[in-house]
Amino acid sequence: MHQLTGLLATNFGSPSGVTTQDHYTRELWRLSGYFSVPIGLIVLGLITFAIVRYRHRPGEDRKPAQFQYHIPIEATYTIIPLVIVAVIFGVMYNAENHVTKVSAKPSVAITVDGFQWGWRFVYPNGHVQIGTGDYNNINNNNDLPVLVMPSNETVQLHVVSLDVVHTFYVKEFLFNRDLIPGINNTFDVNVTKPGLYPGQCNNICGEYHAYMRFLVDVMTPTQYAAWYANQPACSVTTAGVPGIQNGSCAAINAGADFTGYTQAPKG
Numbered sequence: 001m002h003q004l005t006g007l008l009a010t011n012f013g014s015p016s017g018v019t020t021q022d023h024y025t026r027e028l029w030r031l032s033g034y035f036s037v038p039i040g041l042i043v044l045g046l047i048t049f050a051i052v053r054y055r056h057r058p059g060e061d062r063k064p065a066q067f068q069y070h071i072p073i074e075a076t077y078t079i080i081p082l083v084i085v086a087v088i089f090g091v092m093y094n095a096e097n098h099v100t101k102v103s104a105k106p107s108v109a110i111t112v113d114g115f116q117w118g119w120r121f122v123y124p125n126g127h128v129q130i131g132t133g134d135y136n137n138i139n140n141n142n143d144l145p146v147l148v149m150p151s152n153e154t155v156q157l158h159v160v161s162l163d164v165v166h167t168f169y170v171k172e173f174l175f176n177r178d179l180i181p182g183i184n185n186t187f188d189v190n191v192t193k194p195g196l197y198p199g200q201c202n203n204i205c206g207e208y209h210a211y212m213r214f215l216v217d218v219m220t221p222t223q224y225a226a227w228y229a230n231q232p233a234c235s236v237t238t239a240g241v242p243g244i245q246n247g248s249c250a251a252i253n254a255g256a257d258f259t260g261y262t263q264a265p266k267g
């Protein structure tokens, strides 16, 4: 019995998630697992049974009985999948409505700019968090842009592409959202567990797509407030570079902090 409940509680390989929104995605995934695993086992079982039981044996050359149709079987294998698809559709519709719901009054609104090949995170006072344009440390997390946000608050991310299509993806959020040039997407995230979560571009966006990693640093609301109070307006924090660089709002708006990225990696 204990093993059975363990099996029913499985996430089918999905991360457990750290947001209030991820629950809907995970439950949808689990539901499709409950349907697809037994179906897969039944199909494989029937195939194996048919191969073994009705294999050709020497000296047995008679033709199998020929049937044209079998209404009850055909009705069953049409109706059952229709019911399964209808149930999954209903749950998916509900999950999408919850996951994509945006608040009119988020606690924090951050703009996420994606570009070849990096990210910059722009806060309401113009402060920018960015990585280094030096690609020598692909295997090192010190030079990655860091998206700082508070836990247990509604954080609204406005994702903007500065060139081609990218995708904002954090595995532990069980969520990704495309950055499409000309279309400004917005979504909310409420992270319940402070911590450091890796993220990456989830869309082949060019030769150095693999360099588009970032970190999400989720702090408690108090820690976040203290951190934010220390970021001067229109300043720039470059990961791996000590201190905060004071910038001008005009230079930041013109993208002076990321233009160095457009070159190919060094070394």
Ligand SMILES: [Cu+2]
Residues within 6 Å of the ligand: 114, 115, 165, 166, 167, 201, 202, 203, 204, 205, 209, 212
């Ligand atoms: Cu990308």
